[in-house]
Amino acid sequence: MEKIIAADNIVKSFGNKRVLDGLSFSVLKGQIFGLLGPSGAGKTTLIKILTGQLTRDLGIAEINGLDSAKLTGEDNKKFGIMMDNFGVYERLSCYENLKIFAKIYGVKNDGILNALKKVGLEDAKKTSAAKLSKGMRSRLRLARVIMTDSDILFLDEPTSGLDPATADEIHKMMLAEKEKGKTIFLTTHTMSEAEKLCDDIVMINEGKIVEHGSPKEICRRYNHKRMLKIHLSDGSDIRLAHDESSAEEVAELIKNGCAETIHTTEPNLETVFMELTGKELAI
Amino acid sequence: MKNIKAVFIKQLLDTLKNKTVFIQFLMFPVMAIIMENSIKIEEMPEHFFVKLFAVMFVGMAPLTCMSAIIAEEKEKNTLRVLMMSNVKPWQYIISIGTYIFIMCMVGTTVFAILGEYNGKELARFIPTMILGIILSEIIGAVIGIFSRNQMAATSLTIPIMMIFSFVPMLSMFNESIKKFAGIIYSQQISDLINGIGVSEVSAKNIIVIAVNFIVGIVLFALAYKKKGLE
Incomplete structure (x- = not known):
């Protein structure tokens, strides 16, 4: 299968603290790839490096064969990124929030409504984002990503802090996106989520890879x-x-x-x- | 162009629901309407309140709106999302700047109607207001770029806005303030507006505004180079 994301010996330090220490892995097309680790393990830093939001100190990071440090704005449009700290326009309704990005990505009105429907926010389309619960806000961020119909989705802890029912809805949606052939790069610290969704996982701790493989393989290896x-x-x-x-x-x-x-x-x-x-x- | 249009529409929708920004566009024109129609004092210069509030409007509205909008987007991390969607920093600045400019021109129209300017007077009033609005927007953008969040932007904006907005008024009562006021653009805007139909545009007016303009652009370039838009 085609390699979509490739990381080779990625190193990143903030001051004297080495946050990522020689990470190497690859993500194949159509996979849900899970990056597992506790809070502070370096997951968000890695996602930022892979998506060109942060520069690395050493190593190679490529998406679709392109150096992530040299990604242009046009390249960025080819993948969807949902980060926990990415904001929404609080005074605007769910529909208006998506409308802005629909204009940028050239998505028609049907696409907006479809994305809202997929994340279960169809009934809240006129509700301002400020009135949404944390789970609904997460779904709105997710709708913004899936609306663009990108082939690669980076989802940084998409279910963090959500109730089990909402998390389950998001899981179903991720699996539906995978069915359509999308590649999903998922970071999580919830092992059940990784076991349920991921084809391949990398476990990191203190910036280093401690294990790599499919969830079943890893569990069998330690049996x-x-x-x-x-x-x-x-x-x-x-x-x-x-x-x-x-x-x-x-x-x-x-x-x-x-x-x-x-x-x-x-x-x-x-x-x-x-x-x-x-x-x-x-x- | 579609990115500029998208950010412009975002700003339009957002400001209509954002009272703290929206009031900046309304406050001085509304105050001018009220004062102009309710206070008539003999020996008061003609359309005194229109001229006074027009200058305060130029020094306050574009500056505070520009810094507030940029700082809020930085704080809420929505600016990052726009940048990751291929919206270029210059496209963002142009969109926000154009939006604020249009809103300020609506206020300018109100002042022009209240001041009963026509012909030559209008040909001096409108360009003067345009120059002032653009300069204030540049200064607001510098503050927005330098500020990490809305709180930081407010603490920087208030003293700067007070200088540009209130010093021209205070200079009417104090000679020392008048000397200092001579070097800031809003005083020249005030002189140009108050001089409509009375005095010609002076070299000092043009030089001070041009120097302020250059300083504003240099500050903007330095701020952008040092901090970037995010």
Whole structure:
């Protein structure tokens, strides 16, 4: 598959503090790529470097084969960026907010209404942005990005601070955009979000990559204990080794109808991250 | 052109709902209408309040609006979104500047009607107001560029606006202030407006305004070079 974003040995320091320390990865076309890390790990700095908002000290950062440090305004228009700190015009309605950018991007009125519909703000189109809840504002920012129909979307913690229902709506929308062949670069500190959405993830901590791969691959890689968790019909759970030594016992439980459910016990991304860094992701 | 148009429309929609900016365009023209029609004192120069408020309008409205709009966009991070959407800094400045200019010209029209200017008088009044508005916009843009947020912009704008807006009025009562006022453009705007039908345009008027203009442009260039628009 075609490489859309390429990062090679990216280094960035602010004063004496090295924020990004030799990050290398690539994002393929049509993927949802997740950049995971705790707050302050360097996720936003990296997204700013990749989108040309910030210069790097060392390394290579390319989007569609173009050096991100040399992106022109016209290049910028080819990808949509949603950053948490990007503002909205508070006195203007949702529709008016999008109308400004529709004019810039040459989007017709139908496109505005369609974007509002996709993010569930159709009924709030006349509501001023100042009256929107945090979740609705996030959706408005997202509508601004998807309205432009860019092939690459950079979404910086799009569900941060949102209620589960709103976050779920945004997840569905991201998956719908992926279905259309869009590439999504997502930063998050929510491991369940990454597990649910991402094809490929990079975990960073203190500016360094600590793990890279698909969520399933990573979890499997750290499945040192290899256990089976069996929920029995009497309501209790038992754990057995996930190898030949337990085969007979498992077969017996199934034969006797005692086993209600059987699960392998791979670690989730949260536990992998804790194992790698000694820190929780969602901090 | 479409970027300029988009930012212009944004500003138009936004200002209609932004009382603090909108009032700047209305305050002095409305005050001139009220005072001109309600206060008649013998020996008071003809259309005294029109001339007084026109000068204060030039020194205040374009300057405060320009700095407030830029500073708010910087604070709310909407300017960054525009820049990331391929709106060039010059396109932004032109759009905002044009919008404020048009709004100020509406006020100027009110003053011209109240002052009953016609023919030659109008040919002097309108260009004088235009020069003053543009110069104040440049100074407002410098303040907006230098300010990180609206609070910083306000604390810079108020003293500067007081100088350009009130010094021409105060110079009528104090000789020392009058000496200082001679070097600022708003005093020359005041002299030119008060001299309509009385005195010709002097070399001093033109030189002081030109020097103020050059200083404004240089300050704008330095501010832009040092801080950029964002």
